[in-house]
Amino acid sequence: MYVAVKGGERAIDNAHDWLAEERRGDVSVAELSIPQIREQLALAVNRVMAEGSLYDPDLAALAIKQARGDLIEAIFLIRAYRTTLPRFGYSEPVDTGAMACDRRISATFKDAPGGQVLGPTFDYTHRLLDFALAAEGLEPPEAATAEARQEPTPHVTEFLDREGLIQGEHRPEADTPRDLTREPLELPAGRPLRLQALTRGDEGFVLGMAYSTQRGYGRNHPFVGELRIGTVPVEMEVPELGFAIEIGEIVVTECETVNQFTGSKTEPPQFTRGYGLVFGQTERKAISMALVDRALRWEELGEDNVGAPAQDEEFVLYHSDNIQATGFLEHIKLPHYVDFQSELELIRKLRREAEERQRPVQQEAAE
């Protein structure tokens, strides 16, 4: 009779076996390989790398396979793995000016040195289901190629910077930013920590926050000054050598927004920036990040806090992480019968007393 909570151990084992079966699906259908996921679901892999904060396409593909395509679950797997890895040190800041761009567009200038390069984008596709894709074995059309640009592609905002029309970005000397993954988040966080949180933040959350600023909750009128996607070298200084060496390459998406700013008590009228930098080809996320970054900068720019959610550092940083959010949200599935029991007792007691208070009133009414 009293068996509700017994047998937990066997139930867990059985559930895991069933899950493994479901993950595989119909065994008459060929199994997905890691390279297939890595190559053909590359944008899912990119999202898992970005929000998992670990640049490893094969591990991300493995996580997606293991998680049955649930990307937040896959991100969780990557995070839990990442945290066990030893830290050898920190890389030098990547130079996105030296990026080998696959895509580079500006919405503020018709043309700029380096040109507008559309690259592999969904932007101008018509969203019509391509039933031809349902048939397997079709070779994709061969895309035209051009000579790769040899010289670095300058940032579009540099041209505004030269005229002093955009607020400058000063790299703080000797001030190493705190590391969100090694230290507890303490507020006020400051911009470097905010950017760390946003780049690993949930795409949907950051998108929603960014969208809210566009619709008037902390409006700051952004233009995409530049969006670039491509490969950058990562360099790290090895103590034994005493100079930085290249340890690999990563693909990143960088977005710089140019925002209207009419000036404040402390700043002259000029354009301001929002900044987004995310692992992989993840431009929705990078643009969203730049908008939210800009909204969070109200204080340093002397703007008004209009009480918009996207202006609230504490609100954004404490709720952007989908691993924290999903864990806490889903923990309400766990047993709470002790707490519920205490509430049950309390409600019964309060009701009993309320009924007793009602009774003489009803009698009076009947008289």
Place this chain on the structure above:
Amino acid sequence: MSDYNFAYLDEQTKRMIRRAILKGLAVPGYQVPFASREMPMPYGWGTGGVQVSAATLTPEDTFKVIDQGADDTTNAVSIRKFFEKTAQVAVTEKTSEATVIQTRHRIPEEPLREGQILVYQVPIPEPLRFLEPSEVETRKMHALEEYGLMHVKLYEDISRHGHIATAYAYPVKVEARYVMDPSPIPKFDNPKMEMAGIQLFGAGREQRIYALPPYTQVVSLDFEDHPFDPSKAEHPCDMCGAEDSYLDEVIIDDAGGRMFVCSDTDYCATRQAAGHRGRLSAEAAE
């Protein structure tokens, strides 16, 4: 990955957590920020408690895990298995045999003795959170001992309902200084917090650790004319007849029939083994 470090976490991380624990013990009831790690289980499922246990366990320890007072609830099983696998420590269901007990939502009925450590899993460590959502503000309130808001809330409860309408996670004041969240234990358990064992509280997602050294004064907030009342269901246990234990209510038939049974499974089983019987124990034995 074949081998884990003892109790999963690397030694650097454990050292960082131990420092937070020691600071917490030095300032009872104060929430110490710590760099919580992602654990291989979800946030909100005991990651804070698991990290504190991992930093506390030694190979000689005997470990017990309870959830809702029971050793065999699924998440307790999962956490116990995790440490069996990664720390190979001895495990037990007996409160008296355990040196480290990780718990969610209960304090064992059997009093803890000196040398035992009780590790609580904490979802929201901030007792003022539901009155003031901002962490910046609540830290300031603790620093200034600004607890008026909490008393106003309790007072409003009394004026509206005639009682303080908090049945679990009932706030306490530690050594007349910090107001502390006891984690979501029923208020029935609050008086047990003045104990011989060490109590450690881990909140993984919120990145906070706090602690109570043995014999620390822990007072449940109340008013002189509305003293704290650690109530429970007014029944004895239907299995072991205990009158002094916290009870779960179990629905036993389609007509809504109920039975009440100790939520502390070890306490109940020990009493039954000693020959104690409740209203339904014969029926249950069939």
